[in-house]
Amino acid sequence: MKDQLYFIKTDPVSAKINLYNRLCCEENGMLPYLEDDKKASLEIIKRKTLDNIETLSKEEFISIFNWFDAKYNSDPEELKTQLFIHGIDIFYDISNPLCIENFQHILSGYEDYLQSKLSFKINSEAFNHFVIYAIFFTGMANSEEKYLFNFLKQDHNVLYSLAEKGYSEKRYGISLQPEMYQYFSDLYDCTKFYKGSVITI
Numbered sequence: 699m700k701d702q703l704y705f706i707k708t709d710p711v712s713a714k715i716n717l718y719n720r721l722c723c724e725e726n727g728m729l730p731y732l733e734d735d736k737k738a739s740l741e742i743i744k745r746k747t748l749d750n751i752e753t754l755s756k757e758e759f760i761s762i763f764n765w766f767d768a769k770y771n772s773d774p775e776e777l778k779t780q781l782f783i784h785g786i787d788i789f790y791d792i793s794n795p796l797c798i799e800n801f802q803h804i805l806s807g808y809e810d811y812l813q814s815k816l817s818f819k820i821n822s823e824a825f826n827h828f829v830i831y832a833i834f835f836t837g838m839a840n841s842e843e844k845y846l847f848n849f850l851k852q853d854h855n856v857l858y859s860l861a862e863k864g865y866s867e868k869r870y871g872i873s874l875q876p877e878m879y880q881y882f883s884d885l886y887d888c889t890k891f892y893k894g895s896v897i898t899i
Contacts, residue, residue: 703798705790705885706759706897713751713785717762718744720784731761731768751785752895756818759899762786789888797875804832804878807868811860818898822889825896829886830854834861836879839869846883 721728721744732739743762746753754762763781770777778788792798808831809815816824830850834857837847851858889896 701793701795701798703792703801704763704788704899705888706899707787707789707892707894708751708897709785709787710750710752711785712783713747717751717784717786718747721747727769728761728765731765733757733761752819752897756899759786759818759897763899790885792881794875794877796873797878797881800872800875800878801832801881803868803872804835804864807835807864808832808860811864819895820898821895822892825889826886827857829882829889831857831861831864832882833879833886834858835865836874836882838862838865839874840876840879844879846886847879850886 721740725740728740728743729736732743739758739761743754743758746758763786766777766781766784770780781788792801805816805828808828816828820828833847833850834854837844838861
């Protein structure tokens with residue numbers, strides 16, 4: 699998981715069946731990826747998976763991810779496929795460390811304006827608002843054709859004003875990578891009709 703930022707949607711039904719069964723069948727394989735009191739931690743993960751995978755903590759998601767990653771790390775597509783089968787859909791990822799830094803910088807500025815921290819698990823509406831803010835923020839630095847930027851601007855005046863303020867205040871603290879506008883545009887397309895939680899790890 700080094701130098702990677704993953705965006706995840708969950709499927710609680712697949713997790714309840716497939717992930718739960720795999721955790722039960724391969725307990726010893728999972729244990730090395732858990733923190734102290736491994737057996738108790740595994741039982742908590744199993745219980746949460748059976749109830750609703752979205753109740754897992756960030757650390758619990760990471761331990762499951764690391765377990766699968768160790769099995770399929772030679773084939774990133776197979777890793778994504780196996781996680782998907784088990785209720786964890788990696789629908790987007792950013793692998794460039796500078797872009798991950800840009801993402802965190804823009805998110806941090808947005809949280810400053812909200813005066814609230816966004817969790818690693820964000821409901822779709824809150825995530826959508828952040829992504830639109832980020833499209834405006836990065837779009838101001840990008841002089842190319844910006845159809846989505848102009849389209850969203852019509853209906854999101856408050857977020858546009860916030861991004862304009864953020865860009866004028868915070869652009870000097872960041873070396874903005876040119877692909878960031880496209881990343882946020884892709885994230886918008888991937889989530890604009892989605893109603894569940896978006897998880898970032």
